[in-house]
Amino acid sequence: MTPEELSAAIATCLQEAADAGELTVPAEALPKELRVERPKSREHGDWATNIALQLAKPAGMAPRRIAEVLQGRLAEIPGVSKVDVAGPGFLNITVDAAAAGELAKAIIESGAAYGTNRGMAGTRINLEFVSANPTGPIHLGGTRWAAVGDSLARIFQTQGADVTREYYFNDHGNQIDRFARSLLASAKGEPAPEDGYGGAYIEDIAKEVTAGCPGILEAEDPQEEFRARGVALMFASIRESLHEFGVDFDVYFHENSLFEDGAVEKLLEQLKASGNLYAKDGAWWLNSTDYGDDKDRVVIKSDGHAAYIAGDIAYFKNKRDRGFDLCIYMLGADHHGYVARLKAAAAAMGDDANRVEVLIGQMVNLVKDGVPLRMSKRAGTVVTMEDLVEIVGTDAARYSLARFSSDSNIDIDLDVLTKRSNENPVFYVQYAHARTRAVGRNAAAAGVERTAFDASALSHATESELLAVLGQYPGVLTQAAAFREPHRVARHLEVIAGAYHRWYDACRVTPMGEEPITDVNRTRLWLNDAVGQVLANGLSLLGVSAPERM
Template sequence: MTPAELSAALRDALVAAVSDGAFALDPADIPTTVHVERPRQREHGDWATNIAMQLGKKAGTNPRAFAEELASRLKAAPGIAKVDVAGPGFLNITLDAAAAGELARGIVDAGPAYGRSEALTGEKINLEFVSANPTGPIHIGGVRWAAVGDSLARVLQAAGADVTREYYFNDHGSQIDRFAQSLLARAMGQEAPEDGYGGQYISDIADAVIAQAIAAGEPDPRTLPAAEAQEVFRSRGVELMFGEIKGKLHDFRVDFDVYFHEDSLHESGAVDRAVERLRGLGHMFEADGALWLRTTDFGDDKDRVIIKSDGQGAYISGDLAYYLDKRERGFDRAIIMLGADHHGYIGRMMAMCAAFGDTPWVNLEILIGQMVNLVRNGEPVRMSKRAGTIVTIDDLVDAVGVDAARYSLARSAANSSLDIDLDLLVTASNDNPVHYVQYAHARTVSVGRNAADSGVRREDCFDAALLDHRADTELLGLLAEFPRVVVQAAELREPHRVARYLEELAGSYHKWYDQRRVTPFGDEEVTDLNRTLLWLNDATRQVLANGLDLLGVTAPERK
């Protein structure tokens, strides 16, 4: 019996009790899904619910009496061995071995679909993440967003949402001018401007721009007048940097559905359309020769200049146009993932959302990520030969590989700072979390190979009632939790919950492996217990693989 099936049995018991007058409860108060969870203490049963405490007073009775009535009805449901009432009205439910064990066959039959649901079906979500400026390699903060953002997209999709991954290229404004000036200076053998960009990558891009222009039959840009040369380095340099960023992200198993260029907002008139929309809603005003948005009406700490007195759009003008563009493309929710230095950005963005008539934190969500610190030999890793002063995606991947990099960045809450020990991530030890989980998967595959060699075949028998050992029930209980963990990770925007779940599952499996034998000893005959245990082994393998896939991490067959 799965948690969903138990939830349905509880709801059926509630509906029947209301129907025959045992509970004076409005049927509309019965939840569509009755929440069940694992008890903190295993001896209390397989599942627990506090539904009696939620509904008892509404039904005109105390929660414990409500729970006792519900328990008497639930005991008759197929697959339930025992129902106890605890404390003020908790229901502790124990399944019979056969009902609990059936989950193993259900998981194997479901395969990659196990853990997927329709919880968020109908939600159309635009998820914007990374969005690093095209003026240099992706630094470690952007790499964290790449791992977390892509994992979040996978989790949201597993929960049924329609997700579009989007990358916003900041290719408009002064930072691009400084990038072009830095390329030109390096090409001419000069120092970069004081506020320009350094690092070996600037030389690499500058050389590539020159080679590309000459190969296309164009003049060497170094021979052109300064303004023309800078434009060549700007257009070709940005394009080359874009290409490199996309390539590095692809190698990191992160691909985007949409690459949106900031410059297009200004060239297409989208900014003007957004301003006119807000003007029509009565939220714009003029002062000091500039055009302002009255964001203080929506909780901001001050009103914001949208069009400056010189007629140029302020930075937020692009934000207005970009948000409106997303909504006009049909997205119900726009989720934006930003770095720690953008925390002060939230108030104005939510005020902007409200000014358009939308609901902050519903139509627009902002997730703030914190800093990442890399450590090797107990010392901080700060320098990148290529970028000069930052740690890049190449530095991390070269040090530990894509699997360890993605897993380590995604396994902690993004709103907390993170220290990554590079020495630990290259060790094959149980202290290394990605190795611990991947090794568990590899072990399940090895057990399957050994079982095949010993003549243990799953298809010959499955007797769920044989899965009655404590190690079996504990492992089954964790396997049953996977769909709930995925939905919770999606709803809370916290994919790290999947990683922490996988580590717990790996630990439970390793304990199970030490106590149960899928393959018989020596010349012992193959029994139905061996065959049934193989189902449970393979169910665990499937859940580990499904969970690792949600994090964009491989599930190796050997480790």
């Protein structure tokens, strides 16, 4: 019995109890879908639901009384062996071995779709992440967002959401000017400007620009030439690095376009007309404190130039005009102020501030031999995506960055990530998948096939544990999407891998020696392959390969 089947059965029991007059719940309060979860202790059953507590207020009944009404009806469902009422009204449900074992077959039949649902269907999400300035290689913070953002997009899609991955291309402002001056200085053989950029990559790009345009230093405005050509080359390098990291974007949005097509000017006039911009000290200010910000923000500076927030507001409006219901910004640790600022800007435009979400990612440190790595061979100042991938590979890099909550600082021990042992979490999960494939090959060689299936044969304690954690997987995906936390998927894959390794040690798929092949062997092969399917599904969401052999 899958969680979905049990949830549907409980919903049916509720409706039948209401129709029979046993519960006085208004029709609109009856849930069409409800969640069942694994209790913390298996002594409390296989599944639990708090639906009785949720319905107490609309029903005008004590939650325990609602639970007791449902208890009698649930106990009659085929496959349910026991229903207990606990505490103020929790329902703990135990299913028989056969009902639990059916999950193995259901997973195989669902394949790559196992764990997915349509809970977010109809929601259009614009997910903006990385958006590193095209003035240098992607550093570790951007690399973390590449891993987390792409995984989150994939998880949203498992819930039926329509997701657009977007990269905000910062090609407007002072940092681009500093980048161009740095390239020009390198081409002339001069040291980098005091506020410029250093590192071997500046020299490489300057040489590439000069090779492609030999007379560039004699041009009327060589700095502008280096700006245009250098930014194009740097951004092409960034896109290639991301692609090799398994991250591709649907939209590359150019910040400069907001200024070139007059979107910023038009928006500012709109805000002035709405009364949400006011003049003070020769500048124009957004009354963002009226909408929850800690201070009003300068939108047009006293010199007449637009402040950075002007582009941010115009960019949000552009996203909404493109039809996105939810705009999620994944920003670095130094952007905490943007949370209230962007929500206030949305509200000032008459939009719903809840259509803006800002996720803040914290710092990443690489540690080798107990010492933090600080310098890059290429960038000179910070460790980059290429540095991390070169040391541990894409799989380990993506997995290690996605398995931690993004709002926490993390130290990644490179010595652990390069080990081929259970101490290395990505190896631990990938090895479990590879082991399921090895078991499958051995079974085929021994003549064991997935023909007969006897769910009641999966009665060993390790099989009950394994089925339990496989059954939790769809709920983990739902929670990962709801809380914007891909690390929940990684951590649960490690739980599944642990349960699988324990089962592997206790239960054989292939018979020993001359023992005959039985339905127990065949049914265990279904379970083995179900584990492989779920591990492959989960690793795919993290952008990590599921190897056949290791």
